[in-house]
Amino acid sequence: MNPGKPLSLRGRTLGGDRPLICSPLVGRTRERLLAEVANVHAKAPDVIEWRVDYFDAIADTAAVLETGGALRRVVGDTPIIFTRRSNREGGETIPIGDAEVVKLYGAVAASRLVDLIDFEMGNDPEQIREVRASTRASGTYLILSYHNFGYTPGGDFIVQRFLEAERLGADVAKVAVMPRDRGDVLTLLAATAQAEAKSRIPLISMSMGPLGAVTRMIGGVFGSSLSFAIGEGASAPGQIPIADLKTIYEIVARTRGAP
DSSP, X not given: OOTTOOEEETTEEETSSSOEXXXXXXXXXXXXXXXXXXXXXXXXXXXXXXXXGGOTTTTOHHHHHHHHHHHHHHHTTSOEEEEOOOGGGTOOOXXXXXXXXXXXXXXXXXXXXXXXXXXXXXXXXXXXXXXXXXXXXXXXXXXXXXXXXXXXXXXXXXXXXXXXXXXXXXXXXXXXXXXXXXXXXXXHHHHHHHHHHHOSXXXXXXXXXXXXXXXXXXXXXXXXXXXXXXXXXXXXXXXXXXXXXXXXXXXXXXXXXXO
């Protein structure tokens, strides 16, 4: 990683020598989420992501904030990413529109219950600016993301998505794409390395599905600062169990001469 990029997340480093491991929560009710987070937290991921698009009460901001507070009490100082993934980028269908999502993001950022908020670059530019203003006001980090579940675009396009996220004010840029062949997997890795050499913020990248699973294992070598791993339930195809990914990271670190 280039010097000067890392972000501090409650004592953890995003963009450091080793990628962090993040586990998603996909429970649909408060009770299910709390059971899920207890199980996931016991496996000690570096970061936890709440995929709120799975949450049945997403339209009730008070319920989201109360549940977020309950999650924070369980995970203690483990960083939390708050994510509503749109169905156009692989998420669940929800009963509120984009304007209401932006308001929800503002309320969650103001609560300071989470450490990062993920918002998609495909959203309306004014909504991106509004979410950016909310995160800056609260000291929350903003991930701007791009997901393509259909195919892998060309390398230049992927590099530009990373750099565009930075231009729009992201603290972290994320790109996830679906490979159709091995060449697509190499395209994602090469584009990540190229973007990492140019960017001033941490990057997260992955090639999804079984074919792309190798990028979750060695993405850190090419500049990806975080990988998503299964704690209890997967939020995207190709995710690997936390314990397995930890073992792989230890092997990669040893072979690269890391302490």
